[in-house]
Amino acid sequence: TPRVFSGIQPSGGLTLGNYLGAIKRFVEKQADGIETIFCVVDLHAITVWQDPEALRKQTRELTAGYLAAGIDPAKSILFNQSQVKEHAELGWLFNCVARMGWMQRMTQWKDKAGKNSQNASLGLFAYPSLMAADILLYHATEVPVGEDQKQHVELTRDIAAKFNHDYGVDFFPMPEPKIEGAATRVMSLRDGSKKMSKSDPSDASRINMTDDADTIAKKIRKAKTDPEALPSEAKGLEDRPEARNLVNIYAALSEMSVDQVLADVGGKQFSEFKPMLSELAVAKLAPISTEMSRLMQDPAEIDRMLGQGSDRARDIAAPILSRTKEIIGMVG
Ligand code: TYM
Numbered sequence: 001t002p003r004v005f006s007g008i009q010p011s012g013g014l015t016l017g018n019y020l021g022a023i024k025r026f027v028e029k030q031a032d033g034i035e036t037i038f039c040v041v042d043l044h045a046i047t048v049w050q051d052p053e054a055l056r057k058q059t060r061e062l063t064a065g066y067l068a069a070g071i072d073p074a075k076s077i078l079f080n081q082s083q084v085k086e087h088a089e090l091g092w093l094f095n096c097v098a099r100m101g102w103m104q105r106m107t108q109w110k111d112k113a114g115k116n117s118q119n120a121s122l123g124l125f126a127y128p129s130l131m132a133a134d135i136l137l138y139h140a141t142e143v144p145v146g147e148d149q150k151q152h153v154e155l156t157r158d159i160a161a162k163f164n165h166d167y168g169v170d171f172f173p174m175p176e177p178k179i180e181g182a183a184t185r186v187m188s189l190r191d192g193s194k195k196m197s198k199s200d201p202s203d204a205s206r207i208n209m210t211d212d213a214d215t216i217a218k219k220i221r222k223a224k225t226d227p228e229a230l231p232s233e234a235k236g237l238e239d240r241p242e243a244r245n246l247v248n249i250y251a252a253l254s255e256m257s258v259d260q261v262l263a264d265v266g267g268k269q270f271s272e273f274k275p276m277l278s279e280l281a282v283a284k285l286a287p288i289s290t291e292m293s294r295l296m297q298d299p300a301e302i303d304r305m306l307g308q309g310s311d312r313a314r315d316i317a318a319p320i321l322s323r324t325k326e327i328i329g330m331v332g
Helices: 016-031 052-069 086-095 100-104 107-113 122-136 147-167 213-222 241-254 258-265 270-296 299-328
Strands: 003-008 035-040 076-080 142-144 176-178
Touching: 003 016, 003 122, 016 035, 016 052, 016 142, 016 241, 016 270, 035 052, 035 299, 052 076, 052 270, 052 299, 076 299, 086 122, 086 299, 100 122, 107 122, 107 147, 122 147, 142 147, 147 176, 213 270, 241 258, 241 270, 270 299
Parallel strands: 003 035, 003 142, 035 076, 142 176
Antiparallel strands: none
16 A cells, blocks of 8 residues: 655755645645655754754744645644654664665765765764665655655665565565656755755755745845746756746746746746746745744644654554564564
8 A cells, every 4th residue: 555754854944945845745645645644854853963942943843834834634644753763763773784885875975974074973874774764664655755865765775675685575665756746856046056955054045934025035036047038948948957947946836837837938038037936936835934933833732743643653663663673583
């Protein structure tokens, strides 16, 4: 039976990239009536230093973001990773399955550890092994993510295959990365070659889910573009990364294809297109940010929901972990 799992790090505020590449698509999966499990991956967040107060706030804010965007605890399991100890435990077991060489090839590791990798945390290196545990602990079959997480989901498949092979079992399924839609890689508004990221030092490079209408309009007005008018076909965007990014964002927000968008706006200048994009972005994002602030008024209620979600997650995870330990040869 199909089961969807995905997660987001509470390592900063939510960006438009997280929304279009992940949460919006989680809501679509939830509507398909498949079993859906969504996680606030706080154990992953601490692979780089997080201020404790900020981590607590970001965990609640991310939960509010999931809820405000339409994740419904009556339909999906929504929880935070550290409350379900099984994640850490299976993560350890997978550290003994995964190979050093596999981890060293991860582009996210190379980017994040940088030149001074000797000073990176051991957790940052093992990060993909814990992510494999997140997914396989539920025998999830589908993992909706943005383009940047594809390599990690492929590594999850390698870990599942090696485990099954080493122990001569057919226990872990092979999860599929689901990278779909027009916004699988939303780019920085300042540089069309860089991903939009919550960790970019420039706030102008991203749209935050908590930005107000004026801030959104200002950031889009200042977004980098080229001097040409918009083309009328997708082909015309090929060597124009900044233009392509804004059109992709428009397509994802309006739930139109890139071709449909260009059929409408082809020939227009950015001076005309940017206000259209701002208006659309504000119309789609303002209700979510308003609902997020409303939910954030009652952190105890958010904590209660995370507790309930964690209990439901544990009910699925615990028997799968027990069986894994039994396969490995652990007593008890
Ligand atoms: P994270 O927290 O960096 O991002 C959360 C999700 O948002 C997507 N995303 C984007 N999509 C399009 N354009 C962008 N600019 C953009 N930026 C981020 C990411 O691809 C991701 O889907 N390792 C994961 C968290 C994780 C996880 C998991 C995911 C931990 N365990 C298990 C799936 C399954 C991460 O760092 O995502």
